[in-house]
Amino acid sequence: MKDIIKVQDILLPKDLEYMKWSVVACDQYTSEPEYWEQLKEYVGDNRSCLYMIFPEAFLGNDDETRIKYINETMYNYIKWDTFKVIRDSFVLVDRYVNDAHRLGLVLPIDLEEYDFNPESDASIKATEGTVIERIPPRVKIRENAPIELPHIMLLMDDRECNIIEDLYKNRESLEPLYNFDLCMNGGHIAGYRVTNTKEITDKIYRLLDKDTQISKYGKATNILFAVGDGNHSLATAKACWDKIKVNLTEEQRKNHPARYALVEVVNLHQASIEFKPINRVVTGLDKKAVNVLKFVFSRNKGAKTEMVFNGESIPLNIPKDPVDAINKIQVYIDRLVEKGEAKVDYVHDRDNTLEVAKNKGGLAIFMPAIDKNDLFKYIIDNGVLPRKTFSMGEANSKRYYLEAKLIVPNEEL
Numbered sequence: 001m002k003d004i005i006k007v008q009d010i011l012l013p014k015d016l017e018y019m020k021w022s023v024v025a026c027d028q029y030t031s032e033p034e035y036w037e038q039l040k041e042y043v044g045d046n047r048s049c050l051y052m053i054f055p056e057a058f059l060g061n062d063d064e065t066r067i068k069y070i071n072e073t074m075y076n077y078i079k080w081d082t083f084k085v086i087r088d089s090f091v092l093v094d095r096y097v098n099d100a101h102r103l104g105l106v107l108p109i110d111l112e113e114y115d116f117n118p119e120s121d122a123s124i125k126a127t128e129g130t131v132i133e134r135i136p137p138r139v140k141i142r143e144n145a146p147i148e149l150p151h152i153m154l155l156m157d158d159r160e161c162n163i164i165e166d167l168y169k170n171r172e173s174l175e176p177l178y179n180f181d182l183c184m185n186g187g188h189i190a191g192y193r194v195t196n197t198k199e200i201t202d203k204i205y206r207l208l209d210k211d212t213q214i215s216k217y218g219k220a221t222n223i224l225f226a227v228g229d230g231n232h233s234l235a236t237a238k239a240c241w242d243k244i245k246v247n248l249t250e251e252q253r254k255n256h257p258a259r260y261a262l263v264e265v266v267n268l269h270q271a272s273i274e275f276k277p278i279n280r281v282v283t284g285l286d287k288k289a290v291n292v293l294k295f296v297f298s299r300n301k302g303a304k305t306e307m308v309f310n311g312e313s314i315p316l317n318i319p320k321d322p323v324d325a326i327n328k329i330q331v332y333i334d335r336l337v338e339k340g341e342a343k344v345d346y347v348h349d350r351d352n353t354l355e356v357a358k359n360k361g362g363l364a365i366f367m368p369a370i371d372k373n374d375l376f377k378y379i380i381d382n383g384v385l386p387r388k389t390f391s392m393g394e395a396n397s398k399r400y401y402l403e404a405k406l407i408v409p410n411e412e413l
Helices: 033-043 063-079 132-142 164-169 197-208 210-217 231-245 250-255 287-297 322-338 350-360 372-382
Strands: 010-013 083-086 090-097 100-110 153-156 175-181 188-194 225-229 260-267 279-283 302-309 312-319 343-347 363-365
Touching: 063 132, 090 164, 100 164, 132 231, 164 260, 197 210, 210 372, 225 231, 225 372, 231 260, 279 322, 279 350, 287 302, 287 312, 287 322, 302 322, 302 350, 312 322, 322 343, 343 350, 350 363
Parallel strands: 153 260
Antiparallel strands: 010 083, 090 100, 090 188, 100 260, 153 225, 175 188, 279 343, 279 363, 302 312, 302 363
């Protein structure tokens, strides 16, 4: 069997205030730059992941200068002895936010085993369509970065709940690594060092057992992980690795740190894993255009969702199948955007959606939710879901940057 999971060293900050070090994923609050300004004011001059990421709320605003600063900050943090090395380990993550308790396992995965092509038979599969245009700006950051900070979350289909959950039951035997409140209403997080990595990887690989897969999906497949969050970040890591490996020998490729991406693996069947819809705020439309949209969708029968325009609630007919409904809405919005008639924001949470729509004079469209239990079989049978189909929780429950990993050889530091 190929090594889909690779045991490597993980970096954590030492002698720092963790609450100011750890910040939410850069692709959150994209329509709320004030969130990031408030976060910057809170962090101040402290060393923080905030200064090693590019919040997407600011994309298009002097990108080159910001990217240069990010890369310089990474090298400075290494030079200033910011990190301690957690050797040959995984990290068990215990996260509590919004009255939900979520467990995860931070570990490196082999990018050779990931493919976002819907037709691929890769072990790590994308769950949504990858927008190629979103990759180059991210590559500009990563191609000169010495370390990575992951907000990627991979899902595994462990219906017995006996891998990560069993680790948690025995957490008192594990070395504590951190335990603190996350900033900006992010809840609480604790981490534990996991050293019995072979035992854990062997249990994860058993999910690939032929009979087990046939009983779940009706056929044997190679799929082990599906991307829950951070698909474009993982695609960026893959693109960078594909570029690097061209100039390496076969032997050099085996252990080059850029070949492996740090992720958090979570079990799809935890009670705390909820699939939340990602709503749309469409700007540039007038009431006539909104009425046209409503008319076009009036032929759909089976379910309804809600639109809000200038404070008015407007019902929208949609197909009963939520994936079909999301796809139809997205196709309609994409056509408006392509014609230059509208712009779209993707927003979590009902209140945030209404606020963004109000501030921008836009149309809020509330999307249906999909059933998480259908995810793996849908991906196996259909390739990928429509873009921005689901979110694992609200914005403040997204992964916070905390752990890091080198992606350049030591001799290049």
